[in-house]
Amino acid sequence: MAEKVIKRPDSMYSEFARKGGAAPTATHYCPGCGHGIIHKLIAEAMDELDIQDRSVMISPVGCAVFAYYYFDCGNLQVAHGRAPAVGTGMSRARDDAVVMAYQGDGDLASIGLNETIQTANRGEKVAVFFVNNTVYGMTGGQMAPTTMIGEKTVTCPEGRTAEQAGYPLHMAELLNELKAPVFIERVSVSDIGHIRKAKKAISKALKVQKESKGYAFVEILAACPTNLRQSSEESIRFINNQVEKEFPLKNFRDISDCTVPLFRGASDFSKKSLDNIFNLEKDSSLDSVDTPNFGDIGIKIAGFGGQGVLSMGLMVARAACDEQYHVSWYPSYGPEQRGGTSNCSVVISGEAIGSPIVYEPDILVAFNQPSLEKFASDVKKDGVIIYDSTVGNCDHIIPEGIKSISVPATKIAMDAGSKKGANTAMLGIMLATGRTKLPPEAFNKALDETFINKPKLIPLNKKVLNAAVKWAEKNIK
Amino acid sequence: MATQLIKGNTAVIIGALYAGCDCFFGYPITPASEILHEASAHFPKVGRKFVQAESEEAAINMVYGAAAAGHRSMTASSGPGISLKQEGISYLAGSELPAVIVDIMRAGPGLGNIGPEQGDYTQVVKGGGHGNFKNIVLAPNSVQEMCDMTIQAFDLSFKYLNPAFVLSDGVLGQMVEPLKFPEKSISPEPDESWAVCGNAETKHNLVSSIFLDFDQLEEFNFQLQEKYDVIQNSEFDYEEYKIKDASIILVSYGISSRICRSAVDVARQDGIEVGLFRPKTLFPFPGKELLELARSRKCTFISVEMSNGQMREDILASIMYSRPVELVNRMGGNIVTLDGVMKKVYEVADREN
Numbered sequence: 003m004a005e006k007v008i009k010r011p012d013s014m015y016s017e018f019a020r021k022g023g024a025a026p027t028a029t030h031y032c033p034g035c036g037h038g039i040i041h042k043l044i045a046e047a048m049d050e051l052d053i054q055d056r057s058v059m060i061s062p063v064g065c066a067v068f069a070y071y072y073f074d075c076g077n078l079q080v081a082h083g084r085a086p087a088v089g090t091g092m093s094r095a096r097d098d099a100v101v102m103a104y105q106g107d108g109d110l111a112s113i114g115l116n117e118t119i120q121t122a123n124r125g126e127k128v129a130v131f132f133v134n135n136t137v138y139g140m141t142g143g144q145m146a147p148t149t150m151i152g153e154k155t156v157t158c159p160e161g162r163t164a165e166q167a168g169y170p171l172h173m174a175e176l177l178n179e180l181k182a183p184v185f186i187e188r189v190s191v192s193d194i195g196h197i198r199k200a201k202k203a204i205s206k207a208l209k210v211q212k213e214s215k216g217y218a219f220v221e222i223l224a225a226c227p228t229n230l231r232q233s234s235e236e237s238i239r240f241i242n243n244q245v246e247k248e249f250p251l252k253n254f255r256d257i258s259d260c261t262v263p264l265f266r267g268a269s270d271f272s273k274k275s276l277d278n279i280f281n282l283e284k285d286s287s288l289d290s291v292d293t294p295n296f297g298d299i300g301i302k303i304a305g306f307g308g309q310g311v312l313s314m315g316l317m318v319a320r321a322a323c324d325e326q327y328h329v330s331w332y333p334s335y336g337p338e339q340r341g342g343t344s345n346c347s348v349v350i351s352g353e354a355i356g357s358p359i360v361y362e363p364d365i366l367v368a369f370n371q372p373s374l375e376k377f378a379s380d381v382k383k384d385g386v387i388i389y390d391s392t393v394g395n396c397d398h399i400i401p402e403g404i405k406s407i408s409v410p411a412t413k414i415a416m417d418a419g420s421k422k423g424a425n426t427a428m429l430g431i432m433l434a435t436g437r438t439k440l441p442p443e444a445f446n447k448a449l450d451e452t453f454i455n456k457p458k459l460i461p462l463n464k465k466v467l468n469a470a471v472k473w474a475e476k477n478i479k
Numbered sequence: 480m481a482t483q484l485i486k487g488n489t490a491v492i493i494g495a496l497y498a499g500c501d502c503f504f505g506y507p508i509t510p511a512s513e514i515l516h517e518a519s520a521h522f523p524k525v526g527r528k529f530v531q532a533e534s535e536e537a538a539i540n541m542v543y544g545a546a547a548a549g550h551r552s553m554t555a556s557s558g559p560g561i562s563l564k565q566e567g568i569s570y571l572a573g574s575e576l577p578a579v580i581v582d583i584m585r586a587g588p589g590l591g592n593i594g595p596e597q598g599d600y601t602q603v604v605k606g607g608g609h610g611n612f613k614n615i616v617l618a619p620n621s622v623q624e625m626c627d628m629t630i631q632a633f634d635l636s637f638k639y640l641n642p643a644f645v646l647s648d649g650v651l652g653q654m655v656e657p658l659k660f661p662e663k664s665i666s667p668e669p670d671e672s673w674a675v676c677g678n679a680e681t682k683h684n685l686v687s688s689i690f691l692d693f694d695q696l697e698e699f700n701f702q703l704q705e706k707y708d709v710i711q712n713s714e715f716d717y718e719e720y721k722i723k724d725a726s727i728i729l730v731s732y733g734i735s736s737r738i739c740r741s742a743v744d745v746a747r748q749d750g751i752e753v754g755l756f757r758p759k760t761l762f763p764f765p766g767k768e769l770l771e772l773a774r775s776r777k778c779t780f781i782s783v784e785m786s787n788g789q790m791r792e793d794i795l796a797s798i799m800y801s802r803p804v805e806l807v808n809r810m811g812g813n814i815v816t817l818d819g820v821m822k823k824v825y826e827v828a829d830r831e832n
C-alpha cells in the first residue's frame with residue numbers, strides 16, 4: 003500500500019524511475035505518513051521560487067533515505083546524521099547552490115546533534131527540514147530524542163520516563179539559543195489547515211537560501227502511523243492534541259529582512275598568486291645538487307626550550323640549503339620535549355640523506371649540562387663538542403680524546419649588544435671551526451633569511467656572529 | 480625553479496594549493512595540526528575554502544559534500560581522528576567520490592601518545608571502514624614527497640574516483656628539508672558527468688552509495704574490485720637502493736626507510752650486501768616486484784617498520800612465504816634506530832655465513 007501524490011510540482015519527478023518497481027508513480031512511504039506531504043510542499047516551494055536548477059537535496063538515513071527518488075534536482079545521499087556537515091561542504095564549494103538537508107529526529111537530534119548545532123551556529127547556507135515524528139521510523143519504532151514522556155515505543159514499551167531516558171529534546175528552542183540562524187520555525191502537517199502554514203515556513207526557509215542569507219531551520223511535526231499504530235484520524239488527534247502541546251508551533255525567528263547576503267567568493271587557482279604567498283621570487287634558493295665527495299656532516303644541538311636550540315639548527319640548515327647541499331632538520335618532539343629540554347638534528351650532505359636523525363654527531367652543540375650528559379658520549383671520535391661555559395667545568399663529561407670547546411656564548415652575545423643571541427654566538431663558533439664546510443657568506447645569508455620579518459635584528463645578529471668568530475680565532479687552538 | 484626550506488606538514492598544504500585543492504576541512508590533532516594551521520593561513524588568501532570542523536566525522540563529511548560537487552577537497556588527521564573518519568571514508572568509496580586524506584600517524588592504540596608510529600598501516604591500506612573497498616595509499620619519505628604525493632593523490636583520486644591517502648608520520652611532518660616548489664598549478668573544473676553542482680547541467684546527477692538490490696550491489700562490488708585491479712597493475716611505485724647484489728633486503732616505507740638507507744650504507748662499509756626496497760605506494764603494494772626479488776636469489780627480507788609488523792604480512796603474502804621475512808620494529812612513539820636495524824642485519828649475515 004502506497005500513498006499517491008496528486009498534482010505533482012515540476013521539482014518532483016512525475017515518475018520515480020530511481021525507485022523502479024511496479025508502481026512507478028507511488029512513493030515508498032506508508033499511507034498517512036508525513037514525509038510524502040512534506041516532500042510535496044518542498045517541491046512546490048522550489049517551483050514557486052524558481053530554484054529547481056540550483057537546488058541540492060541531501061537525503062538522510064531514515065525513512066526519507068530515498069528522498070532522491072522524488073526531487074527533480076541535484077541529489078546526495080549521506081551517512082546517518084551527517085547531512086548538515088555534507089551540506090556545509092557542498093555550500094562552501096558551491097556558493098550559488100540552494101542546499102537542503104532533510105532529516106528525521108534520530109538522524110538530526112541524536113546521532114547528528116553535533117553537526118546540527120554546529121552547522122546552525124556557523125550560519126551555513128543550508129535549509130534544514132527536520133521531520134519530528136517522535137520515533138525512529140525506519141528501524142522499527144524505537145524511542146527518539148523527541149519521544150514524549152509516557153509515549154510508548156518498542157524501546158520504551160511502558161512509555162518514556164524521565165528517570166530512564168530524560169526529557170524530549172526541543173530542537174527549535176535549542177537552536178534558537180544561537181546567534182547565527184536566520185530563520186527558525188516549528189510547524190505541523192497534521193491536517194489541511196496546518197499544512198498551509200507549514201508551506202509558508204518551508205517557502206521562507208528556501209527563500210533565505212535563494213537569497214544566500216544563511217541558515218534556516220523548519221521543524222515539522224508529522225505522523226508515523228505505522229510505528230505509533232494509529233489510524234489517520236488518530237494520528238491527526240495525536241499530533242494536534244499531544245505533540246503540539248509538547249512542541250508548540252511557533253515562529254522562533256525571522257531576521258531575513260535585515261540579513262545581508264553572504265557570498266564566499268571565487269577561488270583563485272593561478273600559479274602567480276601561489277608563488278606570491280610563498281614569496282618565491284625573492285625568497286628562494288637554487289635546488290640542491292649532488293656533490294658526492296662532500297660526504298656528510300651530522301650536527302646535534304641541544305638545550306633548554308627558549309635557548310634558541312631549534313632556530314640555531316634552522317639557521318645552519320638555511321646556510322646549507324643556500325649552498326645547494328642536501329640538508330635535513332629534525333626537532334625532537336613529544337615525550338622527549340618534556341622537562342623543557344629540546345634538541346634538533348641537522349644533516350648536511352652531498353647526496354640524498356638517509357636518516358634525518360643524528361645518532362653520532364660530528365658536531366654537538368650543548369647549551370646546558372643535561373644535554374651535554376645525554377649526547378657527549380655519542381659524538382664521533384674526530385668530532386667536536388661545543389658547549390656553553392656557564393655549564394661549568396665539564397671535563398668529566400667529555401669523552402677522552404674528543405675535542406671540546408667551552409664558549410661564553412651569552413657573554414659574547416651580550417658584549418655585542420644582544421641579550422638573546424647566544425645561539426647566534428654558537429653559530430659563529432661553529433662557523434669558525436670550519437667543520438660545517440660552509441663559507442661565512444652562507445651564514446650571513448642565513449641570518450638575513452631568518453630575520454626577514456624583523457630586519458632590525460639582522461645587523462645585530464651579524465655583529466654577534468662576527469664577535470664569535472673573532473673570539474674563536476683568539477681562543478681556539 | 481624555486482627551493483625553500485619547508486616543514487613536512489607545510490609541504491602538504493603547498494602541494495594541495497598547487498594541486499588545485501579548493502576546500503580544506505579539518506579538526507586539530509597533534510602531530511597533524513600544523514596542516515590545519517597552514518591551510519587556515521593560506522587557503523583564504525586565494526579564496527579557497529577552509530572550515531575548522533567540529534569533529535573528524537564532520538570534517539570527512541564536509542569533504543564528502545565538496546567532493547560530491549566535483550571539487551578538490553581534503554582533510555588531514557592522525558590515528559584517533561582517522562578512526563573516526565572511517566565511516567565517511569567508506570561512504571566516499573561507496574559513492575565513488577574523489578578526496579584526499581592525509582594521516583600523520585601517531586602512536587596508539589587508544590590515545591597512545593603523540594610520538595611517531597606506523598600503526599595505522601592496516602586501517603588505511605586495507606580500507607578500514609565497512610565494506611569491500613580500498614584506498615589508494617601513497618607513502619612519502621621526504622618533505623619533497625609530502626608535497627609531490629599530495630598532488631599525486633589528487634590526480635589519482637580523480638582518475639579513479641576513489642579516496643586517496645597520503646600516509647605519513649610525525650617525524651616527516653616535523654622535519655624540515657629543501658622543497659622544490661611545484662612548477663605548475665592546476666585549475667580544476669568539476670566533472671559534470673557525475674558531480675552535483677547545484678546547476679541545470681548536473682540537476683539529474685545523484686551521489687549515493689545505496690544499492691537495494693543484492694545482485695546490483697554485488698555487481699557494484701565486483702566493479703570496485705576490477706577498478707582496484709587496474710590500480711594494482713598500473714599505479715604501483717617503489718624505489719630500490721643498492722638492491723642489485725643484495726642478499727639481505729630491507730623493506731621499509733616512510734621515515735623508517737630513511738633510516739634503512741643509512742643502514743645500507745653502513746652495512747656495505749662492513750662488506751655486507753644489503754639493499755633497500757621502498758614501497759612508495761602501499762595500495763597498490765608492489766608485491767610482484769618483491770616476488771621477483773624473492774625468486775631471483777636466496778635472500779632474506781627484513782621488514783623495518785614502526786608497528787607490530789603490519790606491512791610484514793603483506794610482504795610474506797606477496798612472496799608467498801618463499802623466503803624468510805624478519806622484523807625490526809619499534810612502537811609507542813619510538814623511531815626505528817640505525818643500531819636496531821644494524822643488529823638484525825649482522826644477525827642475519829652471521830647466520831647465513
Ligand SMILES: Cc1ncc(C[n+]2csc(CCOP(=O)(O)OP(=O)(O)O)c2C)c(N)n1
Binds near residue numbers: 064066108135139141
Ligand atoms: C551509523 C548508523 N547507525 C544506525 C543506523 C540505523 N538506522 C537507520 S535509520 C535509523 C533511525 C532513523 O530514524 P529517524 O531519523 O527518526 O527518521 P525516520 O525514519 O523516523 O524518518 C537508524 C538508527 C544507520 N543506518 N547508521
Ligand code: SF4
Binds near residue numbers: 065139140228
Ligand atoms: S515508518 Fe513511519 S515514518 Fe516511515 S514511512 Fe512509515 S509512516 Fe512514514
